[in-house]
Amino acid sequence: MSFSSIATVKRELLVRHLEAWAPAALHRARRVTYAHGYADADGGAAAEAAMRVLAEQSDLVRGRELIMVATGDDPGLLAPRLTAIADGSGAGAGLAVHTISGGTDERLAVGLKAVGAQRVPVLGFLDAAGSTPPEPATVAALTAGKPAELLLVLPPGAPADPYRAGWPLFTQIELADSDEPGELLVYATTAGKSLEGFKEALWAVDEFAGVRYRDPGDPERHLIDISLTPHPGPLRRELLAHLAANGEATVTELRTFALTETVYRAADATRVLHTLIDGGTVTRRPSHGRLGGDVVISV
Known part of the structure; x- marks a missing residue:
């Protein structure tokens, strides 16, 4: 499996979804929270890409709060890079990043409470493809947002069903480049329009080095090319x-x-x-x- 290509697809999908989510969330509420778990797992590449998208919202952030919570084993090492992106955005105090070390399972729920992420728009991105899958309670903590959205990546073969609780809309996609099981991408939300937007972003990403999708519900396990008009x-x-x-x-x-x-x-x-x-x-x-x-x- 081409891990670098799959990582690129995941990162582009995150960026595309954030570009749609952040403006809509800031129009809806005065405080918005983006939670990035396992932030240091890939050297911080995905976290930095996410922060750059948030920094682009400088005009919308004025008079509001856009908060990024980054958790992981030691995401403090990322703090200077993430803070530099935020400080260079011109958004001032409205855009803030909080890095919390000690593990995503141990710290994510605590971090969300600390920044007041209850009953405000929340989007969580947890890429656990190279780690032990998170506890269901960690994922469920994101449902305190209103509305709440989740992008969760699980290692090949890991089940997604334990994470359904609290999410009325829940879908999953396998990212693969061979007949072997691929990483499982889960999207969950409490808002129907958000699911439609995610699916549009899913098929709009560029194809990288043979990475394709597989529908977990397809008994024939057919690999589908990434395309605006996917194979039916x-x-x-x-x-x-x-x-x-x-x-x-x-x-x-x-x-x-x-x-x-x-x-x-x-x-x-x-x-x-x-x-x-x-x-x-x-x-x-x-x-x-x-x-x-x-x-x-x-x-």
């Missing part, structure tokens, strides 16, 4: 399996299923449904007219 094969199989298990479903239900239970977007489900209907693989009720959300699809 795995989604086709999962939609048909879902219909076989449930008998029938509305277009809205199938779009929601694709968004929350697969690596795909809701719009991808609509495109696949048109193909399945045209090919006679599924039927629709009513049989004619626009493929609206209340149209019922059955095998």
Whole structure:
């Protein structure tokens, strides 16, 4: 597995998501918190990339608080670099970074409480791909945010289900470049629009050195090229399996299923449904007219 290429994909995805999240969060609230766990695990490259995005919000930060909490074994070594980026942004005291040593499991929840991250917009990024996966309680601490979002990376083969508690919307993607299990990227949120935005960013990142996605729910474990129009094969199989298990479903239900239970977007489900209907693989009720959300699809 090309760890450097996968690290690049993760970093670009983080940057793209932060670029959308930070302005929206600052418009919503006067205090916003970004939590970066395992900040020193990659030499601080992801943490620095995140801080540069936050520093770009200088015009929006005035009169507000944008706080970065960086935890890890010894992220204090990163403190001068992160502080220099913040100080050079022109945001003044509105942009602050707090580095806390002692381990992410031990310190993240404490750090969030210390900066008043309760009932304010919170985004957490925890890349534990090269470490012991975090305790579920550590991830659950982020749900104190309102709204709350999570990007969590787990080592190959690690289960994601222990981290679902407290997250009404939860999806997972495997990052791989071979038939071997890849790193598992989990995205969780308390806001539906945020999930749609994440999926758009997911398919918009550049492809690096053969890194591809795999849908954990695809029984054939098909590798999917990163593209704005991804290969529909795995989604086709999962939609048909879902219909076989449930008998029938509305277009809205199938779009929601694709968004929350697969690596795909809701719009991808609509495109696949048109193909399945045209090919006679599924039927629709009513049989004619626009493929609206209340149209019922059955095998």
